[in-house]
Amino acid sequence: MSNYHIKDFEEYFQVYRKSVRNPESFWEEIAEEHFLWRKKWDKVLSWDFSKPEVKWFEGAELNITENCIDRHLATRGDKTAIIFEPNDPKDPAEYISYSELSNRVNKLANVLKAKGIKKGDRVCIYLPMIPELAISLLACARIGAIHSVVFAGFSSTAIATRINDSECKMVITSDGSYRGNKTINLKEIVDEGVDQCPCVESVLVVKRINAAINMKEGRDEWLQPLLDVASADCEAEVMNAEDPLFILYTSGSTGSPKGMLHTTAGYMVYTAFTFKNAFQYREDEVYWCSADIGWITGHSYIVYGPLANGATTLMFEGVPNYPDWSRFWEVIEKHQVNQFYTAPTAIRALAKEKLDYVEKHDLSSLKVLGSVGEPINEEAWHWYNDNIGKKKSPIIDTWWQTETGGILISPIPYVTPTKPTYATLPMPGIQPALMDENGNEIKGNQVDGRLCIKFPWPSMARTIWGNHQRYKDTYFSAFDNKYFTGDGALRDEVGYYRITGRVDDVVIVSGHNLGTAPIEDAINEHPAVAESAIVGFPHDIKGNALYGFVILKEVGEGRDRDNLSNEINQTITEHIGPIAKLDKIQFVVGLPKTRSGKIMRRILRKIASKDFSNFGDISTLLNPDVVQKIQDGAL
Numbered sequence: 001m002s003n004y005h006i007k008d009f010e011e012y013f014q015v016y017r018k019s020v021r022n023p024e025s026f027w028e029e030i031a032e033e034h035f036l037w038r039k040k041w042d043k044v045l046s047w048d049f050s051k052p053e054v055k056w057f058e059g060a061e062l063n064i065t066e067n068c069i070d071r072h073l074a075t076r077g078d079k080t081a082i083i084f085e086p087n088d089p090k091d092p093a094e095y096i097s098y099s100e101l102s103n104r105v106n107k108l109a110n111v112l113k114a115k116g117i118k119k120g121d122r123v124c125i126y127l128p129m130i131p132e133l134a135i136s137l138l139a140c141a142r143i144g145a146i147h148s149v150v151f152a153g154f155s156s157t158a159i160a161t162r163i164n165d166s167e168c169k170m171v172i173t174s175d176g177s178y179r180g181n182k183t184i185n186l187k188e189i190v191d192e193g194v195d196q197c198p199c200v201e202s203v204l205v206v207k208r209i210n211a212a213i214n215m216k217e218g219r220d221e222w223l224q225p226l227l228d229v230a231s232a233d234c235e236a237e238v239m240n241a242e243d244p245l246f247i248l249y250t251s252g253s254t255g256s257p258k259g260m261l262h263t264t265a266g267y268m269v270y271t272a273f274t275f276k277n278a279f280q281y282r283e284d285e286v287y288w289c290s291a292d293i294g295w296i297t298g299h300s301y302i303v304y305g306p307l308a309n310g311a312t313t314l315m316f317e318g319v320p321n322y323p324d325w326s327r328f329w330e331v332i333e334k335h336q337v338n339q340f341y342t343a344p345t346a347i348r349a350l351a352k353e354k355l356d357y358v359e360k361h362d363l364s365s366l367k368v369l370g371s372v373g374e375p376i377n378e379e380a381w382h383w384y385n386d387n388i389g390k391k392k393s394p395i396i397d398t399w400w401q402t403e404t405g406g407i408l409i410s411p412i413p414y415v416t417p418t419k420p421t422y423a424t425l426p427m428p429g430i431q432p433a434l435m436d437e438n439g440n441e442i443k444g445n446q447v448d449g450r451l452c453i454k455f456p457w458p459s460m461a462r463t464i465w466g467n468h469q470r471y472k473d474t475y476f477s478a479f480d481n482k483y484f485t486g487d488g489a490l491r492d493e494v495g496y497y498r499i500t501g502r503v504d505d506v507v508i509v510s511g512h513n514l515g516t517a518p519i520e521d522a523i524n525e526h527p528a529v530a531e532s533a534i535v536g537f538p539h540d541i542k543g544n545a546l547y548g549f550v551i552l553k554e555v556g557e558g559r560d561r562d563n564l565s566n567e568i569n570q571t572i573t574e575h576i577g578p579i580a581k582l583d584k585i586q587f588v589v590g591l592p593k594t595r596s597g598k599i600m601r602r603i604l605r606k607i608a609s610k611d612f613s614n615f616g617d618i619s620t621l622l623n624p625d626v627v628q629k630i631q632d633g634a635l
């Protein structure tokens with residue numbers, strides 16, 4: 001077990017050095033000791049970033065659910081695998097043991113099989129944070145179907161785009177969801193989406209809110225009656241190491257969402273290893289990640305990473321402010337949570353509320369606090385450290401991406417001395433590089449540049465579903481022989497990394513990765529809009545918010561601007577979802593453009609953040625006078 005659970009700083013450096021000097025033997029040792037294989041690999045790693053092609057544990061055979069469930073049954077059958085904490089604190093929590101999880105996953109797997117789902121088929125999952133969501137992922141994995149979870153806040157158009165892109169045969173959804181004191185009719189949203197998806201043959205519906213919904217004859221079925229008659233035995237499909245496990249869509253700076261494809265063995269090994277080390281999880285502890293399973297954080301660190309370690313993982317259906325702002329702290333006290341993992345945007349929102357909400361709860365069970373999704377600002381870091389961790393629980397600021405599958409840069413708690421706003425040091429096996437604009441690596445410390453990774457790690461996405469060329473162009477073309485993250489970073493005097501933010505047109509709003517191009521495409525669908533440009537600007541709680549510069553077709557049209565703004569946001573909600581709504585909309589007469597017609601977003605970003613200094617040389621613009629006009633309008 002020596003290199004599986006790093007215990008002190010010296011050991012970290014030893015393990016790290018070993019992982020970099022000889023990555024193959026490093027990962028091989030971990031894979032050998034800690035997992036259940038049907039057949040061992042022929043080769044640990046083959047890779048070529050110029051193609052790009054990466055294969056880990058080639059030739060090995062396994063099923064990830066045997067690692068996440070079956071192998072725990074003998075020793076941890078009665079241990080709680082999943083604690084389900086419902087939206088309403090008055091409803092009882094559910095404690096799902098490993099043996100119950102096994103039964104429920106197998107039953108659903110048998111239902112999927114009976115509905116004609118086979119290895120390699122894609123299944124779209126659009127569910128709230130209820131146990132069936134985790135169970136659906138695992139049931140797909142049990143039979144080798146590829147799950148594609150779509151976050152249950154996305155609109156019907158967004159669902160349809162994702163379903164059609166990966167040609168899902170089935171959708172698993174529910175009659176609705178609870179969100180604080182609201183209910184949301186998910187099935188209606190699914191129906192509108194699936195109407196545009198000829199590939200969908202069946203829709204399985206979980207009953208959650210007892211809503212009256214439409215069931216389409218021959219396509220839709222309630223799930224429970226099918227589960228009631230299904231067998232609880234289901235032989236796991238034997239998967240090859242590089243067989244796909246799931247697709248998860250993420251925004252790009254341009255074009256449609258990218259279906260990142262993750263494969264089986266490498267993803268399992270890396271998420272399990274990082275879960276254990278980044279959270280220092282120990283048997284009998286309770287771990288809670290407040291993300292939604294609709295995002296990569298939930299895939300890797302609510303479902304696969306924790307369960308591969310036989311951990312107890314908490315799923316929370318609700319929101320931080322229902323019934324009031326003490327809900328998170330109440331959950332921590334109630335379930336004696338030891339590791340708590342959340343996003344800076346939640347921390348900032350919670351920090352704005354009275355401290356009473358925190359102080360009336362006993363948080364002494366906490367040992368590790370995690371942060372993910374966006375840079376954590378100093379103020380939020382200190383609030384989290386002082387009031388939640390009481391200065392005794394290290395904060396791990398974990399940097400990673402949908403594409404990376406697992407945490408790449410993070411302190412190891414009680415091992416790596418933390419520093420506010422710094423993700424600190426790479427996890428074992430991760431070789432970061434900072435690059436300058438000419439494509440050269442910047443060596444040494446106290447430098448900043450574009451963050452790349454020079455060597456493959458097991459859980460990296462292998463391609464973009466159906467578009468390998470785009471995978472190559474997006475991640476492997478900016479810098480020779482390196483994976484480009486799209487983020488900027490600096491390395492301080494001791495070699496700690498601080499992520500400074502995106503260097504492309506992706507904006508991180510409340511920890512959600514939003515490409516500006518698809519939002520612009522949505523706005524431009526509005527009949528009154530001629531053209532638009534969206535940029536991010538700093539926001540107290542969300543980290544960044546979206547600012548839209550919009551040119552109307554008829555300037556003197558006399559339409560009520562407030563109404564138009566609402567309609568534009570409504571259009572965005574319909575095409576993407578409410579998370580992509582604009583905080584500010586400014587109607588403008590033109591957009592600053594280069595002579596080749598490219599919008600100068602750099603200038604718009606400055607105007608949006610009310611920084612009117614130093615626009616740089618604008619004389620080469622096609623329309624330099626427009627800058628002043630936009631600026632006047634922004635005041």
Ligand code: PRX
Nearest residue numbers: 372373374375397398399400401402499513
């Ligand atoms: O810009 C970085 C930011 O989130 C991006 C990845 O977003 P997504 O694929 O949705 O995955 C989020 C959850 C893993 C990154 O390119 N980001 C993520 N974590 C951090 C971060 N920025 C700064 N610090 C972090 N800890």
